[in-house]
Amino acid sequence: MPVRPAHPALPVLLRPSLQLLLTLALAxxxxxASLELLPGHAAALMLGPDAAPEAVQALSxxxxxxxxxxQRYGQWIAGLLRGEMGLSYAYRTPVAPMLAERLQLSLPLSVLAxxxxxxxxxxxxxxxAARRGRWVDHLLLGLSQLGLALPAFWFGMGLMWLFAVRLQWLPAGGFPGWDAELGGGWGPALQALLLPALALALTQTALLARLLRAGLLDVLQEDYVLAARSRGLSERRVLLRHALRNALVPVLTQLGTQFAGLLAGAVLIETLFQLPGLGQLIAQAIANRDLVVVRNAVMLLVALVLLLNWIVELLNAWLDPRLRRPEASHG
Known part of the structure; x- marks a missing residue:
């Protein structure tokens, strides 16, 4: 009786899952180490240079x-596994609910962007790609180059001036919340997030559009695409049904890095638009020397980015059948 081979999906799931866990542990x-083992005393850094020695000892x-x-590292990790992150020094409140509250803004903002x-x-x-070499192609390449050169903060100021100050179509800042009973609701909340999400998306779109164009142009030279054209298929159908799927693999790989850029850029954007999100909390915690909040917030951001990269790798394996073969994982 022939031996049944292992399920081909298992190596695809196992390798990125192990990488996710190992990278989380290393992070x-x-x-x-960066926050607890730096030269100087953590309690003295949190209280400032003018703090009394008795206060430093008490906080220590x-x-x-x-x-x-x-031992402190082990206690921190054990707390994270239980969903406990300690108390904020500046706010004297549990850190976990504080981060969860700020994520209700930052995560929808990043997902929308x-x-x-x-x-x-x-x-x-x-x-x-469809208009390669024509004026539309040159225009889009020029605009994408401009998008790569300008920061999201600059786009945010321009969008605020145009749509909030001049046209008065959207709010210039603040966040009403998701609860309609407290004066907010889904409509006002999404309106408040639209301009900052656009500011974050403009710079990321410039890179992804160029990457997708280059991938499509490479795929369009493949034999199976040329064969599809020889069968009389329209250029639109060739692009959408035969070229797009394979061209999306490098784009999805870049998407994980893009999400990290969105989270990092949200720190400045949230400050510009006065949004009480995770980025603004980190900036305030650094200013207040609240190392407990900084440590847990940064760890949360790293976990979110790594989780998205894990999902992207699985999507790449689904899009590219070669990555699902056992020998692909061994090179």
């Missing part, structure tokens, strides 16, 4: 800084 060590006991570093990026990149990349 936690680096984050802990409160934070458990008299314990060995490995990512959705706008994907939609715009698909449209512009397909249009540029």
């Amino acid at each position: 936690s060590v680096l984050i802990f 006991r409160e934070l458990g800084l008299q314990q060995p570093a490995w 990512l959705a706008l990026t994907v939609l715009a990149s698909l449209g512009l990349g397909l249009l540029a």
Whole structure:
């Protein structure tokens, strides 16, 4: 009786999952070391240079800084696994609910910006590839170069001036919340997030559109695409049904990096639009020397980026059948 081979999906799931866990572990060590093992005393850094020695000693006991570093790291990781992140020094409140509250703004903002990026990149990349060498292609390449050169903060100021100050179509800042009973609701909340999401998406769209255009132009030279054309298929059908799927593989790979850029850019954008999100919380925690909040917030951002990269790798394996073969994982 022949031996049944292992399910081909198992290596595809196992390798990126192990990489995710190992990278999370390494990131936690680096984050802990950078904030806890730097020269100087953590309690003295948090209280400032003018703090009394008695206050420094009291905070040191409160934070458990008299314990060995490995023990404090183990306690932090054990707390993370239980969903406990300790108390904020500046706010004297549990960190976990504080981060969860800020994520209710930052995560929808990043997802909205990512959705706008994907939609715009698909449209512009397909249009540029279909009109290669024509004025539309040159115009889109020039605009994408401009988008790469200018920061999201500049786009945010321009969008605020145009749509909030001049046209008064959208709010210039602030966030009403998702609860209609508290004066907010889905409509006002999405309106408040639209301009900052557009500002974040513009710079990311420039890179993804160029990447998709280059991928499409390479795929359009493949034999199976030329064979599809020889069968009399329209250029639109060739692009959408035969070329797009394979050209999306490098785009999806870049998407994980793009999401990290969106989260990093949200720190400045949230400050510009006065949005009480995770980026603004990190900026305030750094200003207040609240290392407990900084450590957990940065770890949360790293986990979100790595999780998206894990999802992207699985999507790449689904789009490209060669990545699902066992030998593909071994090179």
